[in-house]
Amino acid sequence: MKVLHLDSNHHLLIDQLNDLGYTNHENYTASKDEIEAIIHNYDGIIIRSRFTIDKQFLDNASNLKFIGRVGAGLENIDCDYAEKKGIYLISAPEGNRNAVGEHSLAMLLSLFNKLNKADSEVRSGKWLREDNRGIELDGKTVGLIGYGNMGKAFAKKLRGFDVEVLCYDIKPNIGDNNCKQVTLEEFQEEVNVLSMHTPQTSLTLNMINEDFINAFKKPFWFINTARGKSVVTKDLVSAMKKGKILGAGLDVLEYEKKSFENLFTTSKIPDAFQYLIQADNVILSPHVAGWTIESKEKLAQTIVDKIKKNFTS
DSSP: OEEEEEEOOOOOHHHHHHTOOOTEEESSSOHHHHHHHHHGSSSSSEESSOOOHHHHHHOOOOOOOEESSSSSOOOOOOOOHHHHOOOEOOOOOHHHHHHHHHHHHHHHHHTTTTOOOHHHHHHOOOTTTTOOOOSTTOOEEEEEEEEEHHHOOOOOGGGGOOOOOEEEOOOOOOOOOEEEEHHHHHHHHOOOOEEEEOOOTTTTTTOOOHHHTTTOSSSSEEEEEEEEGBHHHHHEEEEEEEEEEEEESSSSOOOOOOOSSSSSSSSSEEEEEEHHOOOTTTEEEOOTTTOOOOOOOOOOOOOOHHHHHOOOO
């Protein structure tokens, strides 16, 4: 089978597919229209988030048997239409879940201990010990929205702390020894920390809005390593100004392009983002929670293993 690689990935992906007898072509620069003109020649596609695979693209891909997305989510693919056409969809959340779990914990501990603020002050000659007194994670209740690969990885990282871990998920009976599943009402009653671990779907789009935030009984800390468009940023900022949200660690932002490779689609920086970049109780990173040296290799290996399992006799 012929496979077209639309984004660069760890070299093992192509190396191992070559060993399995696949013909691999790389095209990392052509436009979407140019790819559509040749896609009928291929049995498989490997992509990260370079562009959206929509109905028009899939109609041109008359011989396509699988799409491998080297990442966790599939929101850049019209999944329903692809499945109707008999195209097998492959994602790799197993590949970067550990990285996301570690990044979530790093953001939370950095916020609690004011590490970014303290580091910046010391570098500028300030030695403000009392202003940088932190708080401890022990004794807190950490709530996870979404308890799939990423949520479970974060819960596992929390085992070394004296915390209660709760999760809310639309799927029933997914709690385990690391996390207790509860209703949304109990979740909003108890948590001190809210961490997002959901895919981007119609249910999660703009989920974290003013009404949702105000339903929480206690002020809370917010971590988002999932998808930026799950959060209405202006409502997040409003809640921070009121003290309803105590601080935020944001690896993803509402303003990201669909490719995740750039931040803004326009040159005007939104007022809400101006607040975030100036706030001492905010930590920002450029959608890299799952972006480690190790995860690059594990993501590629996961895709190869799934292709081998489903398409190699």
